[in-house]
Amino acid sequence: MGKGERLPAAQRSVARICVDLPLAHLDRPFDYRVPEQFDADAVPGCRVRVRFAGQLVDGYLLDRVDESEHKGKLAFLERVVSAEPVLAPEIATLARLIADRYAGTLADILRLAIPPRHARVEKQDTPEPPAPPAMPDAEGWRRYPRGPAYLDALHQGRQAHAVWQALPLEDWPARLAEAAATVAATGRGVILVVPDHRDLARVHAACVTILGEGDVVALAAELGPAERYRRWLIVRRGGARVVIGTRAAAFAPVAEPGLFVVWDDGDDLHAEPRTPGPHVRDVLAQRAHQAGASLLLGGFARTAEAQLLVDTGWAHEILAARDTLRAVAPRVISIGEDDVQLARDPAARAARLPGVAFEAARAALAAGAPVLIQVPRRGYVPALACGQCRAPARCRRCAGPLALPGHADGGAAPATCRWCGVAEAAFRCPNCGSRKLRAVVIGARRTAEELGRAFPGAPVRTSGGAEVLAEVPDGPAMVVCTPGAEPLAPGGYGAALLLDGWALLSRADLRATEEALRRWMTAAALVRPGPAGGRVVVIAESALAPVQALVRWDPVWHAAQELAARAELGFPPVTRMAAVDGTPNALNDFLDGLRLPDGADILGPVPLPPAPGSPGEERERALIRIGRENGRALATMLAEAVSVRTARKEPEPIRVRLDPLELV
DNA sequence: GCAATGAGCGTC
DNA sequence: ACGCTCATTGCT
Numbered sequence: 001m002g003k004g005e006r007l008p009a010a011q012r013s014v015a016r017i018c019v020d021l022p023l024a025h026l027d028r029p030f031d032y033r034v035p036e037q038f039d040a041d042a043v044p045g046c047r048v049r050v051r052f053a054g055q056l057v058d059g060y061l062l063d064r065v066d067e068s069e070h071k072g073k074l075a076f077l078e079r080v081v082s083a084e085p086v087l088a089p090e091i092a093t094l095a096r097l098i099a100d101r102y103a104g105t106l107a108d109i110l111r112l113a114i115p116p117r118h119a120r121v122e123k124q125d126t127p128e129p130p131a132p133p134a135m136p137d138a139e140g141w142r143r144y145p146r147g148p149a150y151l152d153a154l155h156q157g158r159q160a161h162a163v164w165q166a167l168p169l170e171d172w173p174a175r176l177a178e179a180a181a182t183v184a185a186t187g188r189g190v191i192l193v194v195p196d197h198r199d200l201a202r203v204h205a206a207c208v209t210i211l212g213e214g215d216v217v218a219l220a221a222e223l224g225p226a227e228r229y230r231r232w233l234i235v236r237r238g239g240a241r242v243v244i245g246t247r248a249a250a251f252a253p254v255a256e257p258g259l260f261v262v263w264d265d266g267d268d269l270h271a272e273p274r275t276p277g278p279h280v281r282d283v284l285a286q287r288a289h290q291a292g293a294s295l296l297l298g299g300f301a302r303t304a305e306a307q308l309l310v311d312t313g314w315a316h317e318i319l320a321a322r323d324t325l326r327a328v329a330p331r332v333i334s335i336g337e338d339d340v341q342l343a344r345d346p347a348a349r350a351a352r353l354p355g356v357a358f359e360a361a362r363a364a365l366a367a368g369a370p371v372l373i374q375v376p377r378r379g380y381v382p383a384l385a386c387g388q389c390r391a392p393a394r395c396r397r398c399a400g401p402l403a404l405p406g407h408a409d410g411g412a413a414p415a416t417c418r419w420c421g422v423a424e425a426a427f428r429c430p431n432c433g434s435r436k437l438r439a440v441v442i443g444a445r446r447t448a449e450e451l452g453r454a455f456p457g458a459p460v461r462t463s464g465g466a467e468v469l470a471e472v473p474d475g476p477a478m479v480v481c482t483p484g485a486e487p488l489a490p491g492g493y494g495a496a497l498l499l500d501g502w503a504l505l506s507r508a509d510l511r512a513t514e515e516a517l518r519r520w521m522t523a524a525a526l527v528r529p530g531p532a533g534g535r536v537v538v539i540a541e542s543a544l545a546p547v548q549a550l551v552r553w554d555p556v557w558h559a560a561q562e563l564a565a566r567a568e569l570g571f572p573p574v575t576r577m578a579a580v581d582g583t584p585n586a587l588n589d590f591l592d593g594l595r596l597p598d599g600a601d602i603l604g605p606v607p608l609p610p611a612p613g614s615p616g617e618e619r620e621r622a623l624i625r626i627g628r629e630n631g632r633a634l635a636t637m638l639a640e641a642v643s644v645r646t647a648r649k650e651p652e653p654i655r656v657r658l659d660p661l662e663l664v
Numbered sequence: 665g666c667a668a669t670g671a672g673c674g675t676c
Numbered sequence: 677a678c679g680c681t682c683a684t685t686g687c688t
Contacts, residue, residue, distance in 0.1 A: 030676045053675035054678030
């Protein structure tokens with residue numbers, strides 16, 4: 001049949017289409033005529049091809065209606081790719097809201113939300129959901145006074161938002177699985193979003209234990225296109241109630257959602273790197289609101305954002321009583337930089353470990369328990385060696401490795417000890433007398449070798465980078481890891497030595513202290529209770545708030561402090577902040593044409609380090625700050641200003657991010 | 665005075 | 677990347 005013979009469908013012949021183009025000024029529906037032969041397949045949510053300005057482009061059919069607002073004549077849909085309604089109405093609404101909140105486009109969000117099609121997989125049938133499971137036992141929540149009430153609310157289908165701080169050694173995947181199973185038992189759906197693959201495997205295993213295989217689907221980006229689409233389709237077709245995944249799973253089209261869970265919302269993996277960079281916590285909070293579902297933010301530590309949800313009364317907090325905590329928390333010892341002393345023991349001097357840390361490790365090994373040693377991420381802080389004889393440069397006070405703080409632009413900043421934080425203003429190599437320093441990379445492996453010599457008889461294992469261990473067996477061992485790569489020890493570690501404090505706390509980042517505490521607590525939560533001998537040694541100044549919070553195991557106090565400090569400084573989440581990046585010309589032009597809501601504040605522009613892709617190009621960043629109540633208006637005006645530029649086909653792009661993780 | 669040509673812009 | 681509008685050019 002030729003194109004001239006196409007006839008419109010008899011009913012609702014107008015299709016509203018979202019075209020998949022990355023241009024801000026085209027972020028609105030375009031109307032097309034549905035030809036008769038596609039009448040049955042052209043369902044809301046299906047993928048289509050349309051001729052748009054002469055080109056064939058992909059799109060999603062948002063709706064079928066009788067009349068178009070468009071005055072000109074409508075083109076016919078070129079093709080319905082398939083009748084599979086991949087874009088659920090709930091997700092279409094959510095994606096629009098998130099696009100607006102982040103000054104992005106609907107197409108940007110749909111690219112994050114809907115995986116690429118795989119035709120063969122789409123032809124296969126997917127399983128029916130099993131009958132709702134029985135109510136699970138949730139005894140584990142009894143250790144938290146408000147825990148049972150929260151599960152009860154979930155059981156009754158009431159909307160309940162909570163921020164939960166897990167106890168040290170908590171089997172948190174089991175707790176999350178119990179919450180999920182409670183909601184699944186009511187017939188409603190659940191999404192659990194975790195930062196990474198390892199957490200996903202743990203939560204998946206816990207859910208399968210309670211719910212069986214049939215009602216649980218794990219979604220992850222690294223599955224490969226066919227398997228990824230297959231599992232995603234099971235969810236879209238209502239074949240599973242419980243979805244576990246990494247950040248893209250926040251958009252999973254689970255039927256009748258009753259609960260959304262974020263584990264460890266401070267982990268930066270929850271922030272999407274692709275434009276416009278939505279954060280899982282925001283997406284799910286919005287989605288909970290829209291769907292009348294519950295939200296649970298859980299973690300050992302608490303973010304300032306979670307604290308704000310508690311302070312505004314939007315979420316309840318679920319915490320253990322202090323005496324419960326005292327019984328399970330490890331004893332935490334902090335050593336300030338002025339107090340660091342090497343142990344007298346010759347083996348400890350050889351390992352260059354502070355005496356307190358050495359004693360804690362030795363006691364743990366003697367008790368037959370593994371010891372966790374958290375060291376800075378490889379390449380994060382390059383260590384220094386003598387520029388002449390290449391002997392490792394050591395701290396004069398504690399003999400820890402010297403490193404350059406800050407960035408490559410430095411030179412001004414003196415070398416500083418990675419363990420005790422003392423600056424070395426006038427290095428002189430004890431070996432050859434040279435004053436020159438050169439950068440070398442000392443990773444976890446090197447640290448491991450040195451520790452191995454100090455504790456002969458205890459095996460040394462490393463976890464980090466490309467090789468992350470899920471678990472280490474009980475029994476004496478030295479386990480060296482970078483933050484986030486801590487293996488589980490079934491019986492708990494006897495001790496944890498947190499040697500990366502200086503590297504964590506010296507970052508110029510707004511979130512540095514919160515992040516330090518989060519990483520420390522994640523490691524320290526794997527240690528045996530203090531009454532059972534569990535010790536944590538953190539090498540950082542004990543007057544610092546995150547150190548105090550760790551010693552007292554009080555993440556709530558720290559989050560409240562952090563939020564107050566940010567309120568004082570006018571930083572998110574108390575305000576909303578937009579970062580606008582571009583070449584100096586483009587940025588000037590953009591800011592000139594930008595209308596802003598009342599009370600907006602422009603900071604900068606300041607120069608940015610060159611982008612990895614184009615090293616020669618000069619780039620700047622301006623920050624725009626505004627009260628939360630005007631956040632939406634700010635996003636609207638930014639989106640408007642971006643679309644003016646794309647409509648003009650300006651060659652120099654502008655990048656806009658709202659509430660970015662890194663402000664500078 | 666008006667057809668022929670091309671640059672610019674919106675895109676259904 | 678097509679096709680429409682509108683301005684400019686060149687010829688009568």
